[in-house]
Amino acid sequence: MRKASQLNVPARVVDPALESLFDVHEATLPNGLQVRLLANHQAPVVSLYTFFQVGSRNERPGITGISHLFEHMMFNGAKKYGPKMFDKTLESNGGRSNAYTSHDMTVYYDDFAADALETVLDLESDRMRSLRISQETLTSEREVVKEERRVRVDNDITGIMDEELGTLVYKAHPYRWPVIGWMADIENITREDCQEYFRTYYAPNNAVLYIVGDIDPKKTLALVRRYYGDIPRGPAPLKVIDAEPEQKGERRALVRHPAQSPALMIGFRGPAAREDDTFTLDVAQYVLTKGEGSRLVRSLVYEQKLAVSIMLDWSWRIDPGTILFYLELKPDSDPQKVEAALYAELEKMAREGVTERELQKAQNNLRSDHMRELTTNSGRAHALGHYEALLGDWRRLLSLPSSYTSITNDMVKAVVAKYFAPERRSVVTLLPAPSEA
Amino acid sequence: MASRKSPSLKTSVKSSLKSSAARAVKGPVRAIKRATRKVAASARTASPARKEATSTGALKLPTLHESTTSSGLKVIAAERGPLPLVSVRLILRAGSATDPDGKHGLADFTARLLRRGTRRLTAQQIDEAVEFVGASIGGGVSEDVMSVSLTTPAEHFAQMLGILGQLVRDPVFPQSEVDDARERALAQFANDLDDPSVIADRAMVRALWGDHPYGHDVGGSTRTVSTFTRDDVVRFHQERMGPKVAMLVVVGAVKPERVAAAAEEAFAGWEGGPDAAPVIPPLKKMPGAGRVLVVDKPDQTQSQVRLGGPGFRMGHEDYFPATAMNIALGGGFTSRLMNEIRVNRGLTYGVSAWFDAMQADGVYVLSTFTKTASTREIIDVALAEIGGVREKGIKPRELTDAQAYLAGLYPLRTETNESIAGSIADTRLHGLGDDWVEKFRDRLRAVTPKQVTAVAKKYCYPQPPVVVVLGRADEVKKQLKGLGPITVVPASEYE
Numbered sequence: 001m002r003k004a005s006q007l008n009v010p011a012r013v014v015d016p017a018l019e020s021l022f023d024v025h026e027a028t029l030p031n032g033l034q035v036r037l038l039a040n041h042q043a044p045v046v047s048l049y050t051f052f053q054v055g056s057r058n059e060r061p062g063i064t065g066i067s068h069l070f071e072h073m074m075f076n077g078a079k080k081y082g083p084k085m086f087d088k089t090l091e092s093n094g095g096r097s098n099a100y101t102s103h104d105m106t107v108y109y110d111d112f113a114a115d116a117l118e119t120v121l122d123l124e125s126d127r128m129r130s131l132r133i134s135q136e137t138l139t140s141e142r143e144v145v146k147e148e149r150r151v152r153v154d155n156d157i158t159g160i161m162d163e164e165l166g167t168l169v170y171k172a173h174p175y176r177w178p179v180i181g182w183m184a185d186i187e188n189i190t191r192e193d194c195q196e197y198f199r200t201y202y203a204p205n206n207a208v209l210y211i212v213g214d215i216d217p218k219k220t221l222a223l224v225r226r227y228y229g230d231i232p233r234g235p236a237p238l239k240v241i242d243a244e245p246e247q248k249g250e251r252r253a254l255v256r257h258p259a260q261s262p263a264l265m266i267g268f269r270g271p272a273a274r275e276d277d278t279f280t281l282d283v284a285q286y287v288l289t290k291g292e293g294s295r296l297v298r299s300l301v302y303e304q305k306l307a308v309s310i311m312l313d314w315s316w317r318i319d320p321g322t323i324l325f326y327l328e329l330k331p332d333s334d335p336q337k338v339e340a341a342l343y344a345e346l347e348k349m350a351r352e353g354v355t356e357r358e359l360q361k362a363q364n365n366l367r368s369d370h371m372r373e374l375t376t377n378s379g380r381a382h383a384l385g386h387y388e389a390l391l392g393d394w395r396r397l398l399s400l401p402s403s404y405t406s407i408t409n410d411m412v413k414a415v416v417a418k419y420f421a422p423e424r425r426s427v428v429t430l431l432p433a434p435s436e437a
Numbered sequence: 438m439a440s441r442k443s444p445s446l447k448t449s450v451k452s453s454l455k456s457s458a459a460r461a462v463k464g465p466v467r468a469i470k471r472a473t474r475k476v477a478a479s480a481r482t483a484s485p486a487r488k489e490a491t492s493t494g495a496l497k498l499p500t501l502h503e504s505t506t507s508s509g510l511k512v513i514a515a516e517r518g519p520l521p522l523v524s525v526r527l528i529l530r531a532g533s534a535t536d537p538d539g540k541h542g543l544a545d546f547t548a549r550l551l552r553r554g555t556r557r558l559t560a561q562q563i564d565e566a567v568e569f570v571g572a573s574i575g576g577g578v579s580e581d582v583m584s585v586s587l588t589t590p591a592e593h594f595a596q597m598l599g600i601l602g603q604l605v606r607d608p609v610f611p612q613s614e615v616d617d618a619r620e621r622a623l624a625q626f627a628n629d630l631d632d633p634s635v636i637a638d639r640a641m642v643r644a645l646w647g648d649h650p651y652g653h654d655v656g657g658s659t660r661t662v663s664t665f666t667r668d669d670v671v672r673f674h675q676e677r678m679g680p681k682v683a684m685l686v687v688v689g690a691v692k693p694e695r696v697a698a699a700a701e702e703a704f705a706g707w708e709g710g711p712d713a714a715p716v717i718p719p720l721k722k723m724p725g726a727g728r729v730l731v732v733d734k735p736d737q738t739q740s741q742v743r744l745g746g747p748g749f750r751m752g753h754e755d756y757f758p759a760t761a762m763n764i765a766l767g768g769g770f771t772s773r774l775m776n777e778i779r780v781n782r783g784l785t786y787g788v789s790a791w792f793d794a795m796q797a798d799g800v801y802v803l804s805t806f807t808k809t810a811s812t813r814e815i816i817d818v819a820l821a822e823i824g825g826v827r828e829k830g831i832k833p834r835e836l837t838d839a840q841a842y843l844a845g846l847y848p849l850r851t852e853t854n855e856s857i858a859g860s861i862a863d864t865r866l867h868g869l870g871d872d873w874v875e876k877f878r879d880r881l882r883a884v885t886p887k888q889v890t891a892v893a894k895k896y897c898y899p900q901p902p903v904v905v906v907l908g909r910a911d912e913v914k915k916q917l918k919g920l921g922p923i924t925v926v927p928a929s930e931y932e
Contacts, residue, residue, distance in 0.1 A: 017520075017521070021519070021520075042497070042852070043496065043497070043848040043849070043851055043852060044495075044496075044848055045845075045846070045848045045849055045852075075770075084771070084776070084780065087769070087770040087771045088771050088838075091769045091770065091771050091838065091841075091842040092771075092837075092838035092841050092842065093841060093845065094841050094842060094844060094845015094846060095842075095845060095846070096769060096770075096842070096846055097770070111846060111849055112845060112846070113844075113845030113846070113848075116845065139783075140780070140781070140782070140783040141783065142783070143782075143783025143784070144779055144783050144785070144786055145786075146808075147739070147783075147784070147785050147786040147806070147807060147808065148786035150738055150739040150806075150808060151739060151786055151787075151806055154738050154739070155633055155737055155738060155739050156632075157631050257736075258631075258735075258736040259628075259631050260627040260628050260630050260631055261624065261627060261628050290568070291564060291567075291568040291573070292552070292560070292564040292568070293561060293564030293565050293568050294568075298561070298564075301621075302560075302617070305617060305620070305621075308621055308624045308625055308628065328628060329624075330620075330624035330627075331624060331627050357569070360569070361565075361568060361569045361571075364569065364570055364571035364590075365568065365571045367571060368522070368571030368572070368588075368590055369571075371520050371521075371522060372522065372588070374520070375520060375522070375852065375853050375854070376849075376852045376853060377852070
């Protein structure tokens with residue numbers, strides 16, 4: 001048995017190989033903007049990420065989806081660079097940009113040729129300082145987002161099921177609604193709603209800037225001060241209340257939709273990212289579904305032949321998240337039978353734990369996957385932002401391998417018994433409905 | 438962060454050795470992106486990079502070391518740090534274009550079965566040995582090649598290469614594994630019918646290529662896969678896979694001498710397979726040109742739209758002018774198509790066009806989607822934009838912007854061991870020359886407006902293109918009058 005730390009919590013010992021890669025320069029501007037800079041001269045390119053601490057978690061009914069719609073609006077013109085000029089300027093200088101919105105945050109990123117750095121800072125600071133939201137662009141962008149909703153949710157089985165599951169797992173918390181928002185809300189968000197959102201959540205004190213790549217950190221920090229220094233600080237955003245009541249039993253929903261096969265999406269209420277159990281659940285996730293030799297793939301796909309594929313998604317979130325299983329079945333599969341087989345595997349793991357070899361295999365894989373995540377500038381910048389936003393400090397990425405290696409079989413057993421209990425479960429079953437042809 | 442790609446004509450190289458992680462697994466939408474553009478299918482066509490006005494940092498590519506095993510397998514090694522990881526890619530000229538008649542999907546099916554048991558190791562022992570150390574072996578098939586990829590912590594490189602060698606040389610294809618794999622593949626085909634973009638892509642491949650060896654989905658179809666026997670797989674392995682049509686590329690934190698030694702150990706005595714790579718003819722005539730194919734899926738609220746016409750093979754002299762032209766027309770967020778269709782009209786979330794250049798020939802395709810009611814409008818706007826470039830070319834400024842965009846981002850292609858291994862494999866496969874990566878930006882910048890005008894006339898659908906629409910036929914069909922003869926088929930045609 002490997003030794004657990006005395007408190008039986010994951011350790012935090014810095015990995016020397018990682019530490020040598022992360023000579024990060026940090027600063028906080030007087031207006032509250034936090035800056036993290038990391039040089040990497042392997043190729044003449046740079047990645048810049050801006051993390052805003054706002055996501056669908058900060059929304060309310062009636063304007064669900066505004067975080068995401070607003071994310072689109074950030075590309076539609078500011079004071080200096082008007083409509084269409086952001087992309088035009090960036091692309092014609094050898095760069096590209098994109099963004100994503102999650103329940104917890106909104107993240108903008110640019111990859112560009114190293115000599116375009118100052119242009120990119122000018123573009124990014126312009127839209128943080130003085131975004132212009134016109135009725136015309138809002139009207140047009142709203143249609144783009146509606147098409148996005150149609151492609152991701154309305155015409156996609158996993159999208160439909162995921163939306164159903166959210167409302168089952170969460171009764172009070174804003175995680176209840178989908179990040180993209182309800183269609184009627186998307187249709188009704190106003191220009192004023194957007195402006196209010198911008199004032200509240202896009203102030204420099206609600207953002208962290210990460211620049212990784214072929215840069216000189218000192219010179220870069222001076223440029224950041226010059227471009228961002230005069231943006232005024234905003235009010236502190238409202239705290240999000242987690243009013244989620246305790247779940248007192250299994251919850252179920254049935255979705256009928258034209259489909260070839262039934263399918264199952266099952267969510268268990270998990271911990272918040274900052275809780276220690278998060279890391280232990282990562283280990284459990286790897287033992288259960290990482291690779292062909294993992295327990296559930298071997299058992300449900302290869303031995304019992306009940307599922308075509310199985311996925312486990314344990315995505316860390318600021319507030320307690322969902323441990324989610326998605327099982328793609330065969331046309332003649334019996335979902336009840338599949339469910340029973342899944343629960344039997346989970347119960348077995350809660351009862352008997354994992355083998356020493358399974359534990360070590362999970363730890364080996366978590367380490368090499370973590371390394372792979374850090375091979376590119378973009379991966380490094382994203383990792384800095386991701387761990388800082390969810391764990392409170394980017395340095396946690398340096399000690400992550402040690403957090404995993406300190407996890408014991410007893411910890412895995414306890415966590416599996418706790419989180420995969422039936423009363424934490426919500427189940428969405430998709431049954432094929434005849435097409436309305 | 439999960440996010441789906443916007444529709445692409447093909448799922449590039451399908452991950453097929455890992456059935457649990459294959460294209461089938463579609464995560465629910467958690468974090469959603471502004472847009473996911475098609476990053477032109479694979480290493481083949483993608484081509485980011487930079488502009489004349491801005492400077493050009495040199496690309497530091499690792500030196501290539503070549504060797505050949507005693508069995509005749511060519512090995513290329515490139516040492517690269519700093520992380521203690523290694524990426525390996527073994528490519529074989531046994532892509533889906535070599536599927537026998539009536540057995541479409543056999544190359545892909547064989548690739549999936551390689552890791553389900555060898556003479557010395559059972560499937561479980563393979564999984565255990567590879568996955569225990571944090572390595573992974575994946576594989577897949579494109580039209581031109583079968584590839585088996587390995588990534589591993591550097592300290593386990595030789596042992597993992599040994600296992601990869603066994604998978605390729607000595608698979609036993611147990612009868613029960615063949616039966617199970619066939620059953621899973623058939624269930625997968627059934628479930629694919631629920632994915633509108635997959636079905637639209639499949640219909641498009643058939644309309645573009647017809648009976649040509651590129652004219653079927655790399656996975657085959659229900660009809661062909663249901664006939665697969667163990668003998669089929671054994672024969673494909675014997676006849677199509679061997680050292681003379683293979684190449685091993687290794688990039689990462691390992692010395693070239695160690696690579697050569699490990700490759701010798703893993704592949705000594707490997708024999709069989711053909712003496713030379715198959716020769717695939719170019720496409721004679723695009724069967725769906727000038728025709729409209731409506732794939733009926735009555736539950737849809739959105740239509741998937743594909744347009745396509747002739748392109749060129751990889752390595753063709755039109756590659757750089759055509760690539761630059763396409764950036765202006767259908768590449769980045771500022772392309773004409775994106776501007777007109779998404780930004781100005783809000784008709785879609787994603788639209789892109791790309792040249793799909795393969796070994797023997799290629800196509801120029803557009804992919805997008807829109808709500809059912811605006812199906813005709815999106816096609817008309819797209820055709821008008823493409824026609825505009827065909828008739829008048831692009832503005833000089835659009836060309837320099839496109840060159841700057843591609844050249845500036847090109848170094849991103851040299852960021853990972855995997856992408857470098859992919860580039861090396863592609864340049865060798867297509868005979869592009871070892872200076873391909875280093876000269877790429879110069880060649881791109883050398884493109885002239887005159888060259889762009891010429892390729893625009895040639896590839897921007899001078900003849901009526903293939904039109905494929907997947908959606909509600911009862912509403913869509915009446916919108917499409919005048920685009921060409923319309924054929925309506927049920928989605929189940931593409932199972």
